[in-house]
Amino acid sequence: MRLALAGRVFCCGSSAPKHFQGGTTISEVITNERIQAKEVRLISEEGAQLGIMSIEEAREKAEEAGQDLILIAPQANPPVCRIMEYSKYKYEQDRRERKAKKNQRTVEVKEIRFSPNIDTNDLNTKSNAARKFLEKGNRVKVTLRFRGREMTHVNETKGVLDEFAETLTDIATMDRAPKMEGRSMSIVLAPKQKK
Numbered sequence: 001m002r003l004a005l006a007g008r009v010f011c012c013g014s015s016a017p018k019h020f021q022g023g024t025t026i027s028e029v030i031t032n033e034r035i036q037a038k039e040v041r042l043i044s045e046e047g048a049q050l051g052i053m054s055i056e057e058a059r060e061k062a063e064e065a066g067q068d069l070i071l072i073a074p075q076a077n078p079p080v081c082r083i084m085e086y087s088k089y090k091y092e093q094d095r096r097e098r099k100a101k102k103n104q105r106t107v108e109v110k111e112i113r114f115s116p117n118i119d120t121n122d123l124n125t126k127s128n129a130a131r132k133f134l135e136k137g138n139r140v141k142v143t144l145r146f147r148g149r150e151m152t153h154v155n156e157t158k159g160v161l162d163e164f165a166e167t168l169t170d171i172a173t174m175d176r177a178p179k180m181e182g183r184s185m186s187i188v189l190a191p192k193q194k195k
Helices: 055-065 086-103 120-135 148-167
Strands: 002-005 008-011 039-043 049-054 068-073 080-084 109-114 139-145 172-181 184-191
Touching: 039 055, 049 055, 055 068, 055 080, 068 086, 080 086, 109 120, 120 139, 120 148, 120 184, 139 148, 148 172, 148 184
Parallel strands: 039 080, 109 139
Antiparallel strands: 002 008, 039 049, 068 080, 139 184, 172 184
């Protein structure tokens, strides 16, 4: 729950401040008498440029319109203010943030591990699991682990990784060639870009 008093918003039950575009937070949004600039570039509620004027003139115009004067670009020279209702400004910023968060997608790297003496059926099962990850848009790291004396046959078992990658060539490309990392060899597969 948020309470707005004299241009400040107090959050109840939330320890972290709400962030807006440009790095400002709700409590940092400067409005009305709290604006310290001597002159500002003013924008009307409809988005029309009203020009550069003194802060007193800008406050008068906001009062005439029955709205708040909100500092939207403090780093500009001169700072940019807009005439609009504070709650409407807050709502628009929240909506933009939610939309940006909705469109954002994180790509995960899933890992599939097996040993060099894996059976064909087990390899097919691992291949199907990798296919599901790739179809969801994730990258897949395929790791071949060597235990004990298996390290002496590294060059001969490299073909297992190539065979695994070959089964997925229809939906994946090899992002990283086979590489030794300690006692394991791995490749990274990335989903093919859709045209």
